[in-house]
Amino acid sequence: MQFNESAVFGEIVLIDDASEIKFRKTNEQLSKLDNVSYIQLEKNIGRSKIRNLFLSHASFDYLLFLDCDSLVYDAKFIENYLNLIEKKHPVICGGRSYSSIRPPKTHYLRWKYGLARECLPAKRRGKNPHRSFMTNNFVIHAKVLSKIQFDERITQYGHEDTLFGYRLKQNKVPIMHINNPVQHLFTESNVEFLEKTELGLKNLVEIRKFVNDKGFDNEIKILRIYRKISRFGLKYVLFFASFLAKPILFRLLKNGNGGLFFFDLYKFLFFLKQTLIKPVN
Numbered sequence: 432m433q434f435n436e437s438a439v440f441g442e443i444v445l446i447d448d449a450s451e452i453k454f455r456k457t458n459e460q461l462s463k464l465d466n467v468s469y470i471q472l473e474k475n476i477g478r479s480k481i482r483n484l485f486l487s488h489a490s491f492d493y494l495l496f497l498d499c500d501s502l503v504y505d506a507k508f509i510e511n512y513l514n515l516i517e518k519k520h521p522v523i524c525g526g527r528s529y530s531s532i533r534p535p536k537t538h539y540l541r542w543k544y545g546l547a548r549e550c551l552p553a554k555r556r557g558k559n560p561h562r563s564f565m566t567n568n569f570v571i572h573a574k575v576l577s578k579i580q581f582d583e584r585i586t587q588y589g590h591e592d593t594l595f596g597y598r599l600k601q602n603k604v605p606i607m608h609i610n611n612p613v614q615h616l617f618t619e620s621n622v623e624f625l626e627k628t629e630l631g632l633k634n635l636v637e638i639r640k641f642v643n644d645k646g647f648d649n650e651i652k653i654l655r656i657y658r659k660i661s662r663f664g665l666k667y668v669l670f671f672a673s674f675l676a677k678p679i680l681f682r683l684l685k686n687g688n689g690g691l692f693f694f695d696l697y698k699f700l701f702f703l704k705q706t707l708i709k710p711v712n
Contacts, residue, residue, distance in 0.1 A: 441509075443467045444488045449475040479581035479591045482566070486576055494576065498567040501527075501613035511611040512570050521604055523570040524563070525611035526553060536687030540694065541617045541624040547691055549615070556608040562650050564596030564606055568613045575604055582638075589631025590638055590651075597647050621685050625697070632702045653702055670707055673700035 447458045449472050462469030468488055476484070485494055493516050497503070505511070508525075515523050529545045549565070556563035579598050585591045599606060619627065635651070648654040660666050680697040683689040 440491070441466065442490060444470070444485055446470045446472065446481055446484060446488070448472050448481050477583070477586035478588065479585045480583045483576070483580045483583065486573060489573060492573055493570055494573060495570045496566060496568070497613060498615075500616045500618075501567055502616055503613050505611065508611060508613075511609065515607060515609065516570065520570075520607045521572045521575045522564075522599060522606045524556065524560075524565060524606060524608050525568040525570075525613065526551070526556065526608070527565060527567055528612040528614045529617070530614065537620050538617075539687035540621040540684055541619045544624070544691060544694065545615060545617065550612070553608040553610045560606040560608055561596040561600035562593075563608060564592055564599065566592040566595070567615065568611075575599075578602070579604065584641060585634065585638060587630060587634045587637070588627065589634035591634075593650060594638060594642065594647070597650050600650075601646075621687055625681065625684060628698060629701055632698060633705055635702070636705045653699055656699060657702065657706065666703060666707070669700065670703055673704060676700060 443464070443466060445458060445461055445467065447455055447470070450458070455471065459469065459471070461467055470484075470488060472481075482496065485496075495512060512523060512525070527545070527549045529542060529550055533539070534542050551563065579595070579602055581591055581595050582598075585594065596606070632653075635653075639654075648658060657666070660669065677697065677700045680689070680693050680700070683693055684697060
């Protein structure tokens with residue numbers, strides 16, 4: 432509807448990455464709408480490869496990427512992007528928001544983290560534009576995405592957006608941050624969010640196998656801290672301490688207790704264990 436109201440030529444491309452049957456049936460109904468192209472994949476190809484795949488199906492110069500668990504609530508959402516597209520910005524990030532309604536304790540952690548770490552105004556994100564890059568809601572010129580694609584060696588969840596933001600920085604591609612958020616419709620329980628966080632950290636260890644770059648490490652807080660404690664020889668001390676601390680932290684976070692400091696500590700202890708199994712340079 433916003434496309435029609437803005438009198439702009441556009442299209443909607445939906446790619447179902449081998450989802451469950453119940454979701455496929457819902458997605459297939461969307462293919463009946465005007466200006467919608469629907470592609471059904473029979474095999475999951477991963478978060479990076481599927482984003483690159485949109486280049487094969489898009490017909491216009493700019494692509495707007497939106498996660499499927501996002502709610503567009505601003506009536507001028509498309510218009511806000513179009514105003515900057517007309518000024519030839521190569522990459523534009525709109526941001527993310529969360530409901531102000533506090534969820535039950537069983538789902539508290541994802542909401543609290545999102546409000547504190549992800550719902551940042553454009554001015555604050557713009558201080559470190561490439562480090563603040565997120566894939567949930569952004570516009571990119573097709574030529575930029577053709578040149579700097581998402582790394583298809585990343586097949587699992589986690590940090591593919593961090594690496595892509597860093598590649599944009601290396602290639603001196605500017606990122607414009609604006610206040611044009613979509614609302615994240617999270618459904619993850621505390622336990623599910625912790626499990627997802629662990630997957631992301633495991634993926635980060637894998638990424639470091641082919642990105643041996645101090646510049647990339649500087650983009651991620653957990654890697655900056657890891658390098659510091661490694662210089663002082665503290666990683667093994669903390670590793671052994673984690674056998675006692677990590678289960679306690681898990682119980683606190685699982686029950687919706689403890690602040691983000693405890694969550695950050697849990698993440699670091701988990702990451703530390705992974706690095707000792709699969710060492711980071």
